[in-house]
Amino acid sequence: MPTQTPQTVSPSVHREPWGTTPAGQQVSLYTLRNKNHLTVQVSEFGAVLVSIRTPDRHGRFEDIVLGHHQLEPYLDRKTAQFFGATIGRFGNRIAHGTFSLEGQTYALACNNSPNALHGGPQGFDMVLWESAGFVQEQGVGVKLSYLSKDGEEGYPGNLQVTVTYTLTDLDELHIDYQASTDRTTVLNLTNHTFFNLSGNARRDVLNHELTIYADAFTPTDAELIPTGELLSVQGTALDFRTPHTLGARIRSEDGHLKLAGGYDHNYVLRNSGLRHAATLFEPLSGRVLETFTTEPGMQLYSGNFLDGSVTGKNGRCYQQHDGVCLETQHFPDSPNQPQFPSTVLQPETTFHSRTIYAFKQRPLNL
Known part of the structure; x- marks a missing residue:
């Protein structure tokens, strides 16, 4: 029998101690x-999206993201695994950890030999952010701020960045990014949440049905660095213009998938402005995740490198394909690919970006 829908409650923000960093920071x-009892948890450390509890089609609330219940595993990159992390300064890969800007070459901290990945070994997911909760007419949320100093991980400029999570009564989570710099730099902010709509990761994500509103992707070499081309998804295992399960073609002989060990590809989204990027549906629970963004691209990542070595929530050892990421972003290696949308941020400008995750349910007969 369907679970009775609970009565609405007053929206709220609750802040609680969650431990200390090795440096003694609280x-x-x-x-x-x-008001609908949907809950989201966010940590000051790494501006990490720790949990999202949403109902299935019968009203049962469960956590739909991978990660940890405690702070300690997020302090170590081996166990943090970018679960729910805010990524910066530059999401995805930069070839050989170098780029040139205004006639100067910059060498970055490399952590994905021989490339730089997700901001380096001490990226934004490994620092403590300042925070303030809020209750406003548009929703409840938390605003997190961080000053990335000139030269941090090799990037130029003092970069002031804010990430604001807002949970609305429409069951939407808005993630708003803003950044400014005192020196020309490059920037590519994203969120690295691993979703599993089955609830409490009781199954892998290979039965999840995915639609992506994109006609092209950026192919890569063996090191997952873009070649600079934009290729049509037509005729490839990357074509999600109509719904397909993640598992339907993940073991296919498609060369692009074999290079990545599954899906780890940047899609070129249609149009511009805030628009629909993807829809993810888990048939057994009925949960639906719709993704909207102002970003030009979205990285689909099927958890290829999860190997059972990390024990997460509820004692589950996360295995390959236990989660899927929909990382709204600019394209990988953009500082070295002048034909891609620019990731350059000038001192006289302010960067703004918005991503929305909308949570819904689909009844059995649809």
Whole structure:
């Protein structure tokens, strides 16, 4: 029998101590709750999206993201695995950890030999952010701020960045990014949440049905660095213009998938402005995740490198394909690919970006 829908409650923000960093810094965890009982938890450390509890088609609330219940595993990259992390300064890969800007070549901290990945070994997911919770008419949330100093991980400029999570009563999570710099730099901010709509990761994600509103992708070499081309998805295992399960073609002989060991590809989204990027559906639970973004691209990552070595929530050892990421972003290696949308940020400008995750349910007969 369907679970009775609970009565609505007043939206709220709750802040609680969540441990300390090795340097002795106090870390807080925020719990955001909307009127429909949907809850989101965010950590000051790494501006990490720790949990999202949403109902299935029968009204049962469960966590739909991978990660940890405690702070400690997020302090170590081996166990953090970018679960729910805010990524910066530059999401995805930069070839050989180098780029040139205004006639100067910059060498970055490399952590994906021989390339730089997700901001380096001490990227934005490995620092403590300042925070403030809020309750506003548009929703409840937390605003996190961080000053990335000139030269941090090799990037130029003092970069002031804010990430604001807002949970609305429409069951939407808005992630708003803003950044400014005192020196020309490059920037590619994203969120690296691993979704599993089955609830509490009781199954892998290979039965999830995915639609991506993109006609092209950026092919890569064996090191997952873009070749600079834009290729049509037509006739490839990367074509999600109509719904396909993630598992339907993941073991195919498609060369692009064999290079990555599954899906780890940047899609060129249609149009511009805030628009629909993807729809993810888990048939057994009925949960639906719709993704909207102002970014030009979205990285589809099927958890290829999860290998059972990390024990996460509820004692589950996360295995390959236990989660899927929909990382809204600019394209990988953009500083070395002048034909791609620019990731250059000038001192006189302010960067703005918005991504929305909308949570829904689909009844059995649809």
